[in-house]
Amino acid sequence: MEHVNQLRRLGLFDAKVPRYTSYPPATKFSNDVDGPVFLDWLRDIPPGARISLYLHVPFCRRLCWFCACRTQGVQSDTPVQAYVDTLKQEIATMGRLLPEGVEVARLHWGGGTPTLLSAAMMTDLSAHLRAAFTFTQDVEFSVEVDPNEIDSARIDALAAAGMNRASIGVQDFDPDIQQIIGRLQSYEVTRDAVEALRRAGIHSLNADILFGLPNQSQEKITDSVQMLLSLVPDRVALYGYAHVPWMAKRQAMIPTEALPTPEARLHLFETARRLFLWDQYQEIGIDHFARPEDSMAVAARTGHLRRNFQGYTDDTCEVLIGLGASAISRFPQGYAQNASSTATYQKSVRAGELATGRGHAFKGQDRLRSRLIEMLMCEFRIDNAEIRRDFDISEIELAALERKVADQFPGVTRTGTDSFEILTEGRPLARMIARGFDEYEMRAEGHSSAI
Numbered sequence: 001m002e003h004v005n006q007l008r009r010l011g012l013f014d015a016k017v018p019r020y021t022s023y024p025p026a027t028k029f030s031n032d033v034d035g036p037v038f039l040d041w042l043r044d045i046p047p048g049a050r051i052s053l054y055l056h057v058p059f060c061r062r063l064c065w066f067c068a069c070r071t072q073g074v075q076s077d078t079p080v081q082a083y084v085d086t087l088k089q090e091i092a093t094m095g096r097l098l099p100e101g102v103e104v105a106r107l108h109w110g111g112g113t114p115t116l117l118s119a120a121m122m123t124d125l126s127a128h129l130r131a132a133f134t135f136t137q138d139v140e141f142s143v144e145v146d147p148n149e150i151d152s153a154r155i156d157a158l159a160a161a162g163m164n165r166a167s168i169g170v171q172d173f174d175p176d177i178q179q180i181i182g183r184l185q186s187y188e189v190t191r192d193a194v195e196a197l198r199r200a201g202i203h204s205l206n207a208d209i210l211f212g213l214p215n216q217s218q219e220k221i222t223d224s225v226q227m228l229l230s231l232v233p234d235r236v237a238l239y240g241y242a243h244v245p246w247m248a249k250r251q252a253m254i255p256t257e258a259l260p261t262p263e264a265r266l267h268l269f270e271t272a273r274r275l276f277l278w279d280q281y282q283e284i285g286i287d288h289f290a291r292p293e294d295s296m297a298v299a300a301r302t303g304h305l306r307r308n309f310q311g312y313t314d315d316t317c318e319v320l321i322g323l324g325a326s327a328i329s330r331f332p333q334g335y336a337q338n339a340s341s342t343a344t345y346q347k348s349v350r351a352g353e354l355a356t357g358r359g360h361a362f363k364g365q366d367r368l369r370s371r372l373i374e375m376l377m378c379e380f381r382i383d384n385a386e387i388r389r390d391f392d393i394s395e396i397e398l399a400a401l402e403r404k405v406a407d408q409f410p411g412v413t414r415t416g417t418d419s420f421e422i423l424t425e426g427r428p429l430a431r432m433i434a435r436g437f438d439e440y441e442m443r444a445e446g447h448s449s450a451i
């Protein structure tokens with residue numbers, strides 16, 4: 001109880017803060033970054049570099065009420081086919097613009113629902129990717145798979161295209177919770193999808209589960225986690241449901257009075273967390289768990305864990321190219337995001353232009369603060385020697401920066417000459433503590449609850 005009181009005193013139950021999957025957060029992007037800037041950054045990629053690709057499919061068959069993703073509901077394949085044709089054009093353009101010898105080490109298809117593409121579209125898209133880019137021998141190709149929207153033809157098409165990791169969204173297995181969040185997905189449907197993926201040779205499996213859902217209780221989350229554990233996922237992301245109906249209009253369908261309090265959210269998280277730890281999963285960062293042999297767990301143990309738009313990753317490529325509407329690219333110089341509107345994106349690509357709509361060019365201390373925040377989110381610790389090796393900052397200046405944050409979070413942080421650390425009891429505050437290293441103004445309503 002004293003621990004909970006300490007977290008309350010430090011503001012955990014009232015704060016709204018970024019998730020820091022980028023720094024600065026995407027809410028700070030502006031239209032200073034446009035096509036010509038993107039092109040300069042693309043041309044600066046060193047020949048022979050290894051890069052990552054992200055391909056976005058902004059469509060779903062139905063729109064779940066809890067989901068804040070920018071995605072459109074579609075019933076026919078006509079708009080999907082038109083979008084795939086545009087993607088193929090963007091893929092060809094990007095392949096032509098990349099410097100010689102650049103290789104793709106990671107490929108991720110996300111959405112929306114990438115598995116609503118037909119098997120033929122998947123094969124076609126994959127052939128265009130293979131024609132435009134050179135892939136490394138050990139490329140990791142992951143796809144977000146909706147168990148309600150997959151069949152053997154599509155699994156075979158993805159396996160033939162080289163997919164070797166699948167991500168499955170679970171949310172919660174309780175039928176009443178599924179009803180209230182507008183997302184029906186039975187345990188049997190999820191289990192069948194997992195078994196079909198494994199039969200097709202896709203042995204690496206990620207799953208997402210949510211805490212903080214309406215009417216979620218300790219018993220319900222315990223049951224859901226145990227059902228998920230029976231599917232033996234290699235990695236699990238345990239995300240907090242972010243109720244932001246002023247940003248995601250669909251969430252207005254969810255009754256606010258059914259939502260757990262911030263304190264109850266903390267207990268739900270802790271309950272699920274303990275179940276994963278009891279089942280020998282390794283805890284990773286603020287909200288991930290992985291089997292000890294999984295590459296993300298290895299990366300966490302060896303100091304190679306990174307944070308990106310998908311949360312945590314063991315991908316260490318400096319450059320990520322985003323393809324598709326609203327997709328975000330990351331370069332050593334900054335971030336570039338394609339036009340969010342599918343129509344605007346398609347218009348630009350079809351006109352032979354780059355679809356870049358906005359972004360952020362790093363300036364001042366952005367890179368330094370981005371790395372400080374990433375270290376905290378990944379390891380709960382800033383290694384001062386590493387920071388001073390990689391950035392132009394004096395020992396005194398770094399110590400002052402850390403001291404200022406430590407003073408705001410007494411009892412849950414430790415500063416020394418070699419490091420700044422978030423103590424175990426302060427880990428639920430990690431996003432708030434990271435906020436201490438963020439020098440941008442922030443509007444609370446643009447972000448989600450700190451717990």
Ligand code: SF4
Nearest residue numbers: 060063064067069112
């Ligand atoms: S949860 Fe998945 S299927 Fe549902 S609206 Fe969001 S992206 Fe679409």
